[in-house]
Amino acid sequence: MASETAIRAEGLVKHFKEIKAVDGVDLEVPAGTVYGVLGPNGAGKTTTVRMLATLLRPDAGTATVFGNDIVADPSAVRTQVSLTGQYASLDEDLTGAENLVLLSRLYGFGKPAARSRAENLLEAFGLTYAAGKQVKSYSGGMRRRLDIAASIIITPKLLFLDEPTTGLDPRSRNQVWEVIRTIVGEGTTVLLTTQYLEEADQLASRIAVIDTGKVIAEGTPGQLKSSVGAGSIKLRLHHTDQRDHARTVLSGALNAEVELDDDPVALTARLLPGQDNAVQGAHALSELAKAGILVDDFSLGQPSLDEVFLALTERVDA
């Protein structure tokens, strides 16, 4: 089972008029894992997902979902996948319960079975109290959860989640993450698109970075991050006039590149790969303290998505 492939896409292309939304995407998604598709707005993530979910016909290229061709045999694909779109795929005029009963009926459940399925799902997702309210009145987090509940009325072999946490508050986001982990834990493959490196890092076992319709990098989160750099130290100083001094101290202590930020008291040092980040951070702090530089804020972080993109696109251009 470990070697089974959930999605295999080769050279997928989709144009909208002159715009090449997707420009030759290759993907290989192993079954039973979360696969992250990471990219900024307009990178072609949603278009890729819509093609794989049989909602859009590719202009060129081929793709199979568990061996079924998305163009030649879309109905076979539809029996195995569920989609939770970027905008809630629910009927806003109906109540939460009615949405789930309707969809259960459309999956072939009889009336009593559909009702109990809907009830159980609402309970599992903590939505029982809102079962009789129109979806219109739901908050973003409630909608998301109802949407995911609708996607697992029948446990799909493959679940597409298109930016499931965009626009959610941190608590709702954590709940959605918990749900995704639980779903994958029970054997469903998840293809997750996201704009956030942190989200992909938290959930995905492999990530494809996509930009202007192309996959520009692919690998495990660890591989991806180390390809960009080990991370960085961000500092905010107490006195603006100490910044130049701090820069000299840091670049001496870390033997690393130090950048001055737009914020006049902030600076960023890129850490060297292959060394312990915490050790480098501690060393940097003690050197700054010795030099008498007052630090208000100190953070040690992974490369941000911006940095990943910058690094990756620079490499493509070179």
Next chain:
Amino acid sequence: MAFTETKTSTDQDAPAPVEKERLRKLLNQGERPAPPSAFASARAFAWRSMLKIKHVPEQLGDILVFPIIMLLMFTYLFGGAIAGGTGDYLQFLLPGIMVMSIVMTTIYTGMSVNIDINKGVSDRFRTLPIWRAAPMVGYLLADMFRYAAAGAIMFGTGMVMGYRPEGGAVGVLLGVGLLLVFCFAFSWVWTWLGLITRSEKTVMSISMSIMFPLTFLSNIMVDPSTMPGWLQPVVENTPISQLVDGVRGLFDGTSPSEGILTTLIWSAGFIAVFGFLTLRAYNRK
């Protein structure tokens, strides 16, 4: 000053947490019922449409009030001028005005389809392993209920105003049945339009510019023999005039076989051509 914690959130905004154990159990039930039949899926969509009427009852207002206004207006405004009296004119007008106001409301189906397609919910429907026409057929089935209700209300109002059908109850039921068959078939024009246009407003303006000439260039309000000679063959052969011939004949008890037959042929044609176009547009969306 230290921050004081204020309790503003109520249970409303603080839903119970996700229950992982329950979720796991649900995921593992692995129950996979056989996909629903074409009819069962269309019926589920019809149920959805009825629920929408329940939650947004305003939408029924147009469909029920508009026909009554039409009936009252045309009878009392034009009756004297056209037929020399409102009583005779009502006898002539009622079947036609019923056709006109109900066929006009078929436009709403196209608008509903358009609204759906522009929302995420249609993505969900289109990834389900169901009969592709089911969402549209579901709408049309629920619409049959609305049309029947509109027909009953118009007929009741007509009776109060003095209308008497010579064809009796059987004639009236058959006439309304013919009207419903035609409406079901004709609606596919709008479902197609709803799928290929950008917004519901476009659906509205295009369909209105088709419906107005089509209903006025007909035998609904006046006898075509009063029109100029070159216009008569055009007016007499539109699908709406043929339908009105059929319905009026059935109401009057004159068994108008020609009107009925042509209407059924037109209906079959609409379903074949626009049903095909609708499904093709739906699959390409």
